[in-house]
Amino acid sequence: MILPVVGLGVLAAVTATLLRRYHPELSLLVGVGASVLLLGFVLSSLSSLTDTFFAIAQQAGIESSLLRTVGKIIGVAYIGQLAAALCRDAGESAIATNLELCTKLIVLTMSMPILSTLFSILSHIVR
Amino acid sequence: MKKWLIVLLLLACPLSVSAQDRLLEEQAEVAGIPQLNQQAEKLLFPYTQDLAPDLDMDRLTRELFRGQWRASPGTILQKILYVLLQECYDNLAGMILLLLLALLCGLLTQLGESVQHGAQTAAFYVCYAVICAMCARMFQTAIQGGTDAIHAMSEFVTVATPVFATLLGAAGQFTGAAIFQPVLYGAATLILSLTGELLIPLISAIFVLCTVNCISTDFSLSKLCTLLQKAVKWMIGMALTVFSGISVIYSLTSGTLDTLGSRTIKFAIGNFIPLVGGMLADSFELVLSCSAILKKGVGVAGMVVILLLFAGIAVKLVAQLWLFRLGAALMQPVSDKRIVALLDHTADCISLLFSLLCMCALLFLIILVMLICMGNVSVL
Numbered sequence: 486m487i488l489p490v491v492g493l494g495v496l497a498a499v500t501a502t503l504l505r506r507y508h509p510e511l512s513l514l515v516g517v518g519a520s521v522l523l524l525g526f527v528l529s530s531l532s533s534l535t536d537t538f539f540a541i542a543q544q545a546g547i548e549s550s551l552l553r554t555v556g557k558i559i560g561v562a563y564i565g566q567l568a569a570a571l572c573r574d575a576g577e578s579a580i581a582t583n584l585e586l587c588t589k590l591i592v593l594t595m596s597m598p599i600l601s602t603l604f605s606i607l608s609h610i611v612r
Numbered sequence: 613m614k615k616w617l618i619v620l621l622l623l624a625c626p627l628s629v630s631a632q633d634r635l636l637e638e639q640a641e642v643a644g645i646p647q648l649n650q651q652a653e654k655l656l657f658p659y660t661q662d663l664a665p666d667l668d669m670d671r672l673t674r675e676l677f678r679g680q681w682r683a684s685p686g687t688i689l690q691k692i693l694y695v696l697l698q699e700c701y702d703n704l705a706g707m708i709l710l711l712l713l714a715l716l717c718g719l720l721t722q723l724g725e726s727v728q729h730g731a732q733t734a735a736f737y738v739c740y741a742v743i744c745a746m747c748a749r750m751f752q753t754a755i756q757g758g759t760d761a762i763h764a765m766s767e768f769v770t771v772a773t774p775v776f777a778t779l780l781g782a783a784g785q786f787t788g789a790a791i792f793q794p795v796l797y798g799a800a801t802l803i804l805s806l807t808g809e810l811l812i813p814l815i816s817a818i819f820v821l822c823t824v825n826c827i828s829t830d831f832s833l834s835k836l837c838t839l840l841q842k843a844v845k846w847m848i849g850m851a852l853t854v855f856s857g858i859s860v861i862y863s864l865t866s867g868t869l870d871t872l873g874s875r876t877i878k879f880a881i882g883n884f885i886p887l888v889g890g891m892l893a894d895s896f897e898l899v900l901s902c903s904a905i906l907k908k909g910v911g912v913a914g915m916v917v918i919l920l921l922f923a924g925i926a927v928k929l930v931a932q933l934w935l936f937r938l939g940a941a942l943m944q945p946v947s948d949k950r951i952v953a954l955l956d957h958t959a960d961c962i963s964l965l966f967s968l969l970c971m972c973a974l975l976f977l978i979i980l981v982m983l984i985c986m987g988n989v990s991v992l
Contacts, residue, residue, distance in 0.1 A: 538712065545706035547746065555742055559716070562735035569731075585731055592734040596741065603741045606748040607823065610755070610816045 490526060493519060513575050520567055551599060558595050562588060648910070651771045652917045655764045692927055699931035703750070707935050710746050711943060713739055714955075718947035736948070737827075743951060744823050747936075747958045751819055754932055755812060758965045761925040762807050762972045765918055766800040769976055772914055773797050779906055795862055799855055799979055803972055806851060814844050815964050822957035826950045837957070844964055848971045856978045911984040915977055922973035926966065933962045 497519030504512040535556065542552050565588025572581035717739045720732045818840045825833040936959035944952045 538709075541705050541709050541712070545709050547706065547709065551742060551745075555713070555716075555738060558738045559720070559735045562720075562731035565731045588731040589734045592731060592738065596734075596738040599738060599741050599745070603745040603748065606745055606752065607820050610748060610752055611813070611820050612816075 486530065490523060493523060493526070513571070516574060517571055520571065524564075524567075551602070554595060554599055558592050561595065562592055564588075565591070648772055648775050649913075652768060652913075655768050655917075655921070692923065695924075695927045696931050699928045700935060703932060703935050706746060706750065707939055710743055710955075711939055713743050713746075714939075714943045714947040714951045717743070717951055718943070721948045740827065740951065740954075743954065747954060748819070748823070750932060751958055751961060754929055754962055754965060755816060757925045757928060758969050759808065759812055761921055761969060762804065765921050765972055765976050766804040768914070768917055768921070769800040769979070770797060772910070773800075775910065779910065795859060795979075799859070799975065803851070803855070803975055806847075807968060807972060811844060811847060811968055812965075814840060815961055815968070818844070818964070819958065819961040822961065823954065826954040826957065829950065841960065841964065845967070848967055852971050852974060855975050859979055859982050862982075908984050911980050914980045918973055918976045918980065922969065926969060926973075929962055929966045929969065933959050933966065936962065 497515055501512040501515045501519075504515060538552060539549050542549055565584060569581040569584045569588070572578070572584060717736055720736045720739065818837055821833055821837050821840070825831075825837055936955050940952050940955035940959065943955065
């Protein structure tokens with residue numbers, strides 16, 4: 486599991502460095518492609534982990550929608566972070582900053598149901 | 613002739629015992645003990661179905677009157693341990709999920725350290741919110757259980773007050789009955805309003821403040837939290853001291869007065885009623901001591917009721933408390949310190965609730981012990 490991931494990562498890094506001298510635009514594409522491949526590789530084996538997570542949640546009597554939202558938000562945050570890093574690599578730090586801001590806003594919008602649940606519980610406690 | 617006398621004596625012994633039994637039963641009926649038992653069973657049912665599923669208050673009080681009740685500490689401990697483990701198991705899944713989320717939060721902060729205020733920070737706050745919500749839900753059930761138990765205890769004492777007053781009066785403690793009914797009733801209502809109106813909302817407020825306090829490392833409310841926690845602890849201590857002091861003083865003074873009172877009555881019956889006066893005075897004493905036995909039996913049964921009510925919920929609180937402490941200890945090396953602080957604060961709030969419950973149980977127990985002790989002072 487770890488060897489292909491590491492191999493792919495190192496290989497992509499070496500290729501990108503070699504390409505950067507002659508074709509900088511291609512080296513960026515290598516970076517994007519490697520990131521997507523790596524993510525896809527890990528995500529495919531992640532399903533067993535999430536299954537365990539949901540099973541425990543069900544046993545604890547917690548709505549799976551809450552956990553699903555958490556998972557989505559973490560995924561969104563990672564993808565946004567990755568895209569911003571790639572933009573930074575390409576030298577476009579303004580776009581990267583904007584991308585981060587947008588990601589944060591999306592995360593905030595997605596987390597609204599969780600926050601409202603929390604506030605309703607807390608206000609019910611204080612009453 | 614001698615042989616016949618011995619046989620007669622032997623026959624008379626069980627007869628007198630059964631007569632005493634009948635007297636006990638009649639007095640119990642008049643004082644309304646069966647109704648009290650029914651009420652107690654109804655109150656106890658939600659709390660003791662796993663601790664003592666075969667509880668029978670009628671049998672318990674009857675055994676207590678006759679001094680036949682034997683409780684083995686081993687079985688009781690075993691049952692408490694069983695309920696404790698059961699409660700731990702029930703909360704285990706939620707706790708594991710909470711810890712997994714905390715681990716995720718730790719990973720997020722570790723990863724987010726390289727990029728300050730990145731999207732990971734936002735994701736961390738969402739995770740934190742979910743952990744908060746789970747803690748809050750557990751805390752809410754704990755506080756609900758504690759409030760219900762305190763209500764049940766005070767309801768029991770309120771229901772038991774008239775019975776105690778009757779028995780106190782029947783045992784010749786008229787001053788005691790006159791004083792203790794309002795004292796018992798007042799204590800029950802005062803404790804209830806003190807906990808319901810002041811202490812429980814304060815503990816809830818402390819929990820919410822701690823949650824807010826843990827969200828940010830820059831914005832701190834920790835001193836306010838400590839202040840409120842200390843205030844609650846002080847109030848619990850004060851209430852305990854004041855109530856026990858008052859009830860001790862009342863029971864001492866009224867006990868002495870009543871000894872005087874019943875002596876006077878016995879003297880009056882013995883001397884001023886012609887011919888049968890001496891016999892009547894003796895039977896007066898028998899009635900007095902029967903009532904005292906009943907009162908002790910009911911008092912001890914009441915203590916058992918209060919203890920069962922207390923133990924049923926206290927075991928659950930202790931299980932939750934230690935699960936939270938364990939979670940905080942496990943997460944400290946791997947997770948963010950805000951989450952560790954949150955788990956720790958939740959445990960603190962549950963322990964406050966636990967001490968509040970202890971206070972209520974102890975106060976009601978002290979009142980019952982006072983009632984039982986009063987019989988010892990004034991029966992001749």
